[in-house]
Amino acid sequence: MIFIFQFTRIPGTLIGSAIGDAMGAPFEGSENIAHIPNRMIGGGPFQARRGEYTDDTLQTIALAETLVTCRGFSTIDFLSRLVKMFRMHPEYFGRTSSTVLLKIIEGIPPEKATERSGRTNGAVMRGSPIGIFYRPDQVLLMSRIASETTHGHPVAVACSGVVNQMISILCRGGSRQEAFFTALESCEVDEVRRRIALLGGVPLIPSIDALDTTHAAITCFMECGTFKEMILRAISLGGDTDTTAAICGALGGAYHGLQGIPGEWIADLEGAQRLLMLEEEVWNAGQR
Structure with missing residues (x-):
């Protein structure tokens, strides 16, 4: 398959x-979220500051820095x-990543440490x-290699x-x-392809399951103008709100660009300038 695109870059993926x-x-x-403020607020399970992101973004930054430093993905x-990051903030990590990282700390080789039974959403979010x-x-x-860490x-x-596609x-x-449609056509796992293809035709389940989260995030992206x-809809579903909205925001930022993201949200976000610069670094180091 040959892809022909115009290369116009206005960064928005990481900040989205x-x-x-x-x-x-x-x-x-939370469940049944009836009202979501138009500006960022603090609080939640980790008592986050207003505009502070969670491990979803911290792991995303780590992956971006690997790509820039190594000029491509490096497992090590x-x-x-x-x-x-885990040594500093173990409370940030889900059960799958925690299990793997503890094995690696104990000296188990990375290729033997990966969890093949859990299908949580950690690799999708980052x-x-x-x-x-x-x-x-x-x-x-490269998504498979990065996910399987x-x-x-x-x-x-x-x-x-x-x-990622x-x-x-x-x-x-x-x-x-x-x-x-290209991503659906390329997907080789029937369960994933069939579920995502239905979009809002079936209930959105904002759990920590990778397919539940991915289906919900893509549906919000595809069905909201x-x-x-799309971000407000993703959050309104409840459940794993930061991860569903983060995945949806990455898609929305890639599509709408910086100019499509509310300026007040960018102003509220801690480290926004760093994320803009990091995305440019990833893009400039990457494939055309």
């Missing part, structure tokens, strides 16, 4: 993801960054730099690949429909 993360964090674990470099860096014809392979279940791997196409000027609408 971080905004979704920071907007959703105060509502994590990325895991070393995750281990350092994967957007892979989509920025790699072209659509390379992104599925911690999440080796075929569903988790496939979900990461679908989201959509981001890769969107970053390179592809349309929303082109990104969606503006970046603001």
Whole structure:
């Protein structure tokens, strides 16, 4: 398959993801969210500051820094960054990543430490730099390699690949429909392909399961017109709000660009300038 895109870059992927993360964090674990403020607020399970993002974005930054430093994905470099982060803030990590990182700390080789039974959403939430860096014809392979550092279940791997391929196409000027249908066509896991294809035709379940989260995030992206609408819808689902909104925000940022993201949300976000610069570094170091 040959991809031809226009290369117009107005960064929005990483900052879109971080905004979704920071907007959703105060509502994590909630149900029936009737009102979401138009500006960021603090609070939530980790008592986050207003505009502070969670481990979803911290792991995304670690992956982006690996790609820039190594000029491509390096398992050893990325895991070393995750281990350092885990030692400082173990409470940030989900059960799958925690299990893997504890094994690595104990000296188990990375290729034997990965969890192949758990299908949680950790690899999907952090994967957007892979989509920025790699072209659509390379992104599925690299998504699998990056995902399997911690999440080796075929569903988790496939979900990461679908989201990252959509981001890769969107970053390179592809349309929303082109990104969606190309990613579906390329997905080799029937369960993932069939569920995501239904979009809002079936209930959205904002759990920590990789497919539940991916289906919900992509549906909000595909069915909402503006970046603001898609983030508010993702959060309104409740459950794992920071992760669903972070994945949706990465897709929305890749599609709408910086100019499509509410300026007040960018102003509220801690470290916004750093994320903008980091995305440019990933893009400049990556494949065209």
